[in-house]
Amino acid sequence: AQRVTQPEKLLSVFKGAPVELKCNYSYSGSPELFWYVQYSRQRLQLLLRHISRESIKGFTADLNKGETSFHLKKPFAQEEDSAMYYCAPRRAGGFKTIFGAGTRLFVKA
Amino acid sequence: GAVVSQHPSRVICKSGTSVKIECRSLDFQATTMFWYRQFPKQSLMLMATSNEGSKATYEQGVEKDKFLINHASLTLSTLTVTSAHPEDSSFYICSAPPATGEGKLFFGSGTQLSVL
Numbered sequence: 001a002q003r004v005t006q007p008e009k010l011l012s013v014f015k016g017a018p019v020e021l022k023c024n025y026s027y028s029g030s031p032e033l034f035w036y037v038q039y040s041r042q043r044l045q046l047l048l049r050h051i052s053r054e055s056i057k058g059f060t061a062d063l064n065k066g067e068t069s070f071h072l073k074k075p076f077a078q079e080e081d082s083a084m085y086y087c088a089p090r091r092a093g094g095f096k097t098i099f100g101a102g103t104r105l106f107v108k109a
Numbered sequence: 110g111a112v113v114s115q116h117p118s119r120v121i122c123k124s125g126t127s128v129k130i131e132c133r134s135l136d137f138q139a140t141t142m143f144w145y146r147q148f149p150k151q152s153l154m155l156m157a158t159s160n161e162g163s164k165a166t167y168e169q170g171v172e173k174d175k176f177l178i179n180h181a182s183l184t185l186s187t188l189t190v191t192s193a194h195p196e197d198s199s200f201y202i203c204s205a206p207p208a209t210g211e212g213k214l215f216f217g218s219g220t221q222l223s224v225l
């Protein structure tokens with residue numbers, strides 16, 4: 001069965017502190033992994049995807065196939081990073097995407 | 110970037126009536142669109158895949174006769190909640206992947222449905 005787990009519902013850190021949002025997945029085949037973000041009163045939007053190996057707004061995520069994890073990291077959190085973050089795998093070559101339960105990140109001043 | 114427009118943003122209806130929600134890709138064509146449902150403080154649950162020119166594909170547990178999906182053109186998909194009941198009250202979100210978007214999804218702003 002396809003499953004994605006984000007164990008933390010809420011993560012609260014101080015500004016400037018490192019942050020790691022965890023994501024583990026169970027997915028047949030070799031999925032592609034995405035992180036989506038939803039800021040307050042905005043629609044859901046793509047943050048980054050593993051195939052691009054990019055850094056967006058200081059966030060990075062490494063796909064660990066051995067641990068089936070795709071944790072999202074940022075060395076120094078900013079207040080504007082406060083948002084809801086969703087880990088989302090999809091089948092390689094397809095478009096159908098499932099979403100984890102989400103982690104709400106709250107960055108305190 | 111690609112834009113997905115979803116209307117209405119909010120609808121209140123009486124129990125037993127039907128409600129139609131539209132999802133449009135404004136600057137790209139989408140042969141596939143996705144409909145999600147989100148309960149308060151919960152994740153997005155995929156309801157169905159809307160396919161242009163063919164029947165929608167529903168996820169397990171989703172009643173296809175309750176949630177009618179029509180993908181009339183390459184830029185429009187509609188979700189009709191038929192004979193709505195209070196338990197259908199939820200936040201409905203559509204999304205579409207541009208063909209050249211490398212799989213990433215663009216989302217509508219969502220529709221808050223309240224059934225009285």
